[in-house]
Amino acid sequence: MKPKSNTLNRLLAVVFLFMILGIGCSSSGKKPFLTPIIPGVGLAEISDPSQFPDFIDDYDEETLLRSIDNSIVYFNRIKSYPGVFNSIGFSPGKQIETLRFFREGYLRCKNSQELNRFISENFRIFQAIGKKYAGEVLFTGYGTPIYDGSLTRTATFRYPLYKKPADFKQPYFTRREIEERNLLKGNEIAYLKSKLDAYLIHVQGSGQLKLPSGEKAYIGYGANSGHEYTSIGRLLVMDGKIPEDELTLSTLLSYFEQHPDELDYYLRQNNRYIFFKKVNHAIPHGSIGVPVTAMRSIATDKNVLPPGGLAFAVIETKRSRIASWFHKKGQVEKSFIALDQDTGSAINTPARADVYFGIGDEAMHKAGSLNTYGKLYYLLKR
Numbered sequence: 001m002k003p004k005s006n007t008l009n010r011l012l013a014v015v016f017l018f019m020i021l022g023i024g025c026s027s028s029g030k031k032p033f034l035t036p037i038i039p040g041v042g043l044a045e046i047s048d049p050s051q052f053p054d055f056i057d058d059y060d061e062e063t064l065l066r067s068i069d070n071s072i073v074y075f076n077r078i079k080s081y082p083g084v085f086n087s088i089g090f091s092p093g094k095q096i097e098t099l100r101f102f103r104e105g106y107l108r109c110k111n112s113q114e115l116n117r118f119i120s121e122n123f124r125i126f127q128a129i130g131k132k133y134a135g136e137v138l139f140t141g142y143g144t145p146i147y148d149g150s151l152t153r154t155a156t157f158r159y160p161l162y163k164k165p166a167d168f169k170q171p172y173f174t175r176r177e178i179e180e181r182n183l184l185k186g187n188e189i190a191y192l193k194s195k196l197d198a199y200l201i202h203v204q205g206s207g208q209l210k211l212p213s214g215e216k217a218y219i220g221y222g223a224n225s226g227h228e229y230t231s232i233g234r235l236l237v238m239d240g241k242i243p244e245d246e247l248t249l250s251t252l253l254s255y256f257e258q259h260p261d262e263l264d265y266y267l268r269q270n271n272r273y274i275f276f277k278k279v280n281h282a283i284p285h286g287s288i289g290v291p292v293t294a295m296r297s298i299a300t301d302k303n304v305l306p307p308g309g310l311a312f313a314v315i316e317t318k319r320s321r322i323a324s325w326f327h328k329k330g331q332v333e334k335s336f337i338a339l340d341q342d343t344g345s346a347i348n349t350p351a352r353a354d355v356y357f358g359i360g361d362e363a364m365h366k367a368g369s370l371n372t373y374g375k376l377y378y379l380l381k382r
Helices: 002-021 061-077 092-108 112-122 175-180 195-204 232-238 249-258 260-267 321-325 361-369
Strands: 043-046 123-128 137-144 146-150 159-162 188-192 207-210 216-224 274-279 297-299 310-316 332-342 352-359 371-381
Touching: 061 092, 061 332, 092 112, 092 310, 092 371, 112 123, 137 195, 137 361, 159 195, 159 274, 188 195, 188 216, 188 274, 195 260, 195 274, 232 249, 232 260, 249 260, 249 361, 310 352, 332 352, 332 371, 352 361
Parallel strands: 137 352, 146 207, 297 332
Antiparallel strands: 043 123, 123 371, 137 371, 146 188, 159 188, 207 216, 216 274, 297 352, 310 332, 310 371
């Protein structure tokens, strides 16, 4: 009888393990896939209040109000708006009404319970369909770096940023072709100390330069070459150089500090090239032409998500390998109201969003550390 008892005990232990890990067949509890409200739009409408997120805003009031006002400026001045969003109710007029009404209600709410009630009773809730229509959105961060630079080439500053050339059209030449054939000679607008610094401004889309005179120069996004973006960080992961769950801006910088001979090889795997222009504003402007606000502005694919729209982001804690293996979702780390005010040159899906972190080294460090999943919602007044 003893062998049977041991077998039974082992079986019960396995069943118990499956139960506590939530991987048994009866406990999978998968939610239904999200259905886009119309084809080509990355939004599904959520009508069941039990599926609404907990609307908790983790950041300060002043930045939110400023960002809302910036989107109102955008909607007041545009003369056209993508018809696909107009057709589902996200017209400029309706979005102005939404933003003004939300602004007033937000100021009246004394706590998260009142904010949840205010939103649930007065707004239609849409969710970004995310990856494989399951609502899963990968959040990363971006910011505005500050580097030492020069407007003229010197022995110290010799890595250029270029303006859009006169013969520009998409698709333009690849990064490798541009560099090997020196195709942009004469279009230089600034120079940096490091080739990697210059590349990182390509990734961020804008930057500030501290000039030898002590003055600052501001560099903004001009255009891109039209080729698909390839992440050099992702390539390092695929090549086994950096573990996936350790990929941050800091680890990427450290890797190339230790392996400078590999930099050109990896940079030239990214065919997309960014062209810049000198701008007069210290605070960068997003793709809709208004200033972006730290932790209040996000960048998305404007072909599938509404430009300037009022959004709510839920960002989970970074998943460990064990949690990912057992398909367990992360706990909520941050949630906040945001405005969809920018476009990432590498974002072409409703399953991606970039959060703007601000200007300078600390902002860049925090932005470079964000690489995790969550959910993204949009609000529209009933």
